[in-house]
Amino acid sequence: MPAELIDGNVIARSIRDEVALDVAKLVARGIQPGLAVVLVGDDPASEVYVRNKGRACDEAGMHSVTINMPATTTQQELLAQVKHLNDDPAIHGILVQMPLPKHLDADVVIRSILPAKDVDGFHPVNVGKNLIGDRDGFVPCTPAGVQEMLARSGTVTKGKECVIVGRSNIVGKPMMALMVQNGANANATVTVCHSATRDLKEHTLRADILIVAAGKPKMVTGDMVRKGAVVIDVGINRIEDPSTKSGFRLVGDVDFASARERASKITPVPGGVGPMTIAMLLKNTVRAAEQSAGR
Ligand code: NDP
Secondary structure (H helix, E strand, O other): OOOEEOOHHHHHHHHHHHHHHHHHHHHHOOOOOEEEEEEEOOOHHHHHHHHHHHHHHHHOOOEEEEEEEOOOOOHHHHHHHHHHHHHOOOOOEEEEOOOOOOOOOHHHHHHHOOHHHOOOOOOHHHHHHHHHOOOOOOOOHHHHHHHHHHHHOOOOOOOOEEEEEOOOOOOHHHHHHHHHOOOOOOOOEEEEEOOOOOOHHHHHOOOOEEEEOOOOOOOEOHHHOOOOOEEEEOOOEEEEOOOOOOOEEEEOOEOHHHHHOOOOEEOOOOOOOHHHHHHHHHHHHHHHHHHHOOO
């Protein structure tokens, strides 16, 4: 029997509805959660993401500002902008859209954001809190969204073999830190695979929960999936497809058709992890506002 779908659109919708209720409660106390997104340059994909983030904030009743800076922005100018937002009491969350133009140092910029406003969860203070299991910090939105999808799809994680393909700082590593904690929706035995892993299939075939974030279209095929596994496909890849109007389509890092025949539950692409990222960003921003107000 083909796997059941874990529908990211449905789960993200419920999270965004919950966020809107939390926003209303805060607004009643005189606090409107505010998110600032800084976009440097004119990367079209980033512009779309940023626009969607702004719309999602508006829909949830949050305050949102987008700061567009030219591609020629200097490091000093960007740091001054971040400082201005750090000091602005109407802004509870700050996100600097990546990737930045090459002449800017992303690490320095990330470190300049106040950890209490770092709703992307990339500041070393938040990275450290995630690793030690301190839930007061902010967890990067994509892995946080994956954990939420596992929880809301009723997937048991305790004692399970969780194999993550990919070790990036934005997905693989924080995902590992989340799943290994001795707590709810975690407590798994975690393996992290990467490009130097000797026999990837040997690992993926052990996985009760297989999370793939490798950035390689359809890399994980059905024969690499253990029967009955829960498969979460983080990948978003644009591949050419002359049969579509646009000439391309989006696929994940998992070969959906063959993996679906082996898995018990699976996320589609699009409509899987993708919509969760913005939902978790809103959730983090509301929490930042609550924390700033002493809850
Ligand atoms: P990165 O390119 O930063 O990292 C990819 C990781 O996969 C690396 O650790 C790399 O190993 C590993 N990898 C690559 N090829 C193989 C292989 N053949 N075998 C084993 N491991 C391999 O990507 P990201 O983590 O940023 O993103 C991953 C995917 O998730 C992309 O498709 C991206 O578009 C998508 N994404 C989706 C989001 C969403 O909202 N749904 C948000 C963020 C990302 P090594 O470290 O050795 O190079």
